[in-house]
Amino acid sequence: MTRLPLDDVRVVDLTVARAGPTCVRQLADWGADVIRIEAPESEPVAGERRHGSDYQNLHRNKRALSLDLKTPEGRAILDKLVARADVLVENMRPPVKHRLGFDYETLRRKNPRLVYGSISGFGQDGPYAERGGVDQIAQGMGGLMSVTGMPGSEPTRVGIPVSDLSAGLYLAVGILVALHERERSGVGRWVQTSLLESMIGMMDLQAARWTIDHKVPAQEGNHHPQFLPMGCFQTADGYVNVAGPSGRLLRNFCRAIGLPELPTDPRFDSQAKRFQHRAELNEIVAARLRTRTTQEWIEALNELGVPCGPVYRMDQVFADPQVTHLGMTGTVTHPELGPLELVRNAVRFSDGPASVRGPAPEPGQHTDAVLRELGLAAAEIESLRQKKVV
Numbered sequence: 001m002t003r004l005p006l007d008d009v010r011v012v013d014l015t016v017a018r019a020g021p022t023c024v025r026q027l028a029d030w031g032a033d034v035i036r037i038e039a040p041e042s043e044p045v046a047g048e049r050r051h052g053s054d055y056q057n058l059h060r061n062k063r064a065l066s067l068d069l070k071t072p073e074g075r076a077i078l079d080k081l082v083a084r085a086d087v088l089v090e091n092m093r094p095p096v097k098h099r100l101g102f103d104y105e106t107l108r109r110k111n112p113r114l115v116y117g118s119i120s121g122f123g124q125d126g127p128y129a130e131r132g133g134v135d136q137i138a139q140g141m142g143g144l145m146s147v148t149g150m151p152g153s154e155p156t157r158v159g160i161p162v163s164d165l166s167a168g169l170y171l172a173v174g175i176l177v178a179l180h181e182r183e184r185s186g187v188g189r190w191v192q193t194s195l196l197e198s199m200i201g202m203m204d205l206q207a208a209r210w211t212i213d214h215k216v217p218a219q220e221g222n223h224h225p226q227f228l229p230m231g232c233f234q235t236a237d238g239y240v241n242v243a244g245p246s247g248r249l250l251r252n253f254c255r256a257i258g259l260p261e262l263p264t265d266p267r268f269d270s271q272a273k274r275f276q277h278r279a280e281l282n283e284i285v286a287a288r289l290r291t292r293t294t295q296e297w298i299e300a301l302n303e304l305g306v307p308c309g310p311v312y313r314m315d316q317v318f319a320d321p322q323v324t325h326l327g328m329t330g331t332v333t334h335p336e337l338g339p340l341e342l343v344r345n346a347v348r349f350s351d352g353p354a355s356v357r358g359p360a361p362e363p364g365q366h367t368d369a370v371l372r373e374l375g376l377a378a379a380e381i382e383s384l385r386q387k388k389v390v
Helices: 019-029 044-050 053-058 072-084 094-100 104-110 135-141 162-185 195-211 247-256 271-276 278-289 294-303 314-319 321-326 367-373 378-386
Strands: 010-014 033-038 063-066 087-090 115-120 190-194 230-234 239-243 308-310 329-334 338-343
Touching (some): 019 053, 019 087, 019 115, 063 367, 072 104, 087 162, 115 162, 135 195, 162 190, 162 195, 190 195, 239 278, 239 294, 271 278, 314 321
Parallel strands (some): 033 063, 115 190
């Protein structure tokens, strides 16, 4: 079997919800030995949630340790884990980790090489540091909802938890950078991001329109905020996304839809003019695209090299021949649920290992194994179980 790229990295996972687990999943997908610490479970709903599609996709490739961190014995075991770990990831409110005694300053004294990763709602300090944060709040405060939706409509959330996902991805990149830097310095770092920071970072060109141009972006619906024709248009049987904003692409786009004169029309012969007359241009294009089916337009546009594509439902996404060719899923076998088709990591290595290898663990599935690795004898483990520490 091909060696996994991160199989020499040990990760203590103290995350909850989605942003933190998204970060840890990146590390687990590439082979890090991730030990997910959870409180001993007693409610039946926990098992139902654990067997749901979201949990299985989010927590694959990890090991599970049941541990009560509110007990002295539980914190002592955490200390043992931290002493041998490369990375610890948490996404609690800042006061919580200090109260429990596993904040960065405390743990770095026990393991100076530890890379400590944190995700919060709004940052580790500042006026909002102690507030709880969730994805939609960050979408609103980061500006995303103000530019999403049809012009003049109410602010609109996007259909995925984008600030959660981006915070997880940003933190994973930061952790890998810190691990690389540790090879030179010999010491770990505290790597931080927040839902708010990641959301503002994801605003990218829209944020720069304010910070540099001092323009407040508005809702543009399904069309690009700066270039056109570039957006989503209705066809005879559905919708098609097209991108023919300038130069050769614009000329070929207009040829493909039977309007070769548009690029030289005095109203549209420069990007500035097209932007000035955007409503008029979009309506001309929309009227033409409504006359044929989505597939007919895709064939005509692709023949001239114009980027385009259909608007799929999720079932159609995974039926697409290119998606099938890319192999965007991987199958694992769960002891109770049977075969599960999980969405693979979006990154691949040449001749690399699969990023989907194992299902999400059952509650405390690896507790005994992890404690034995820490040097605890069977009698000690049983004593901890009797005390409900594990």
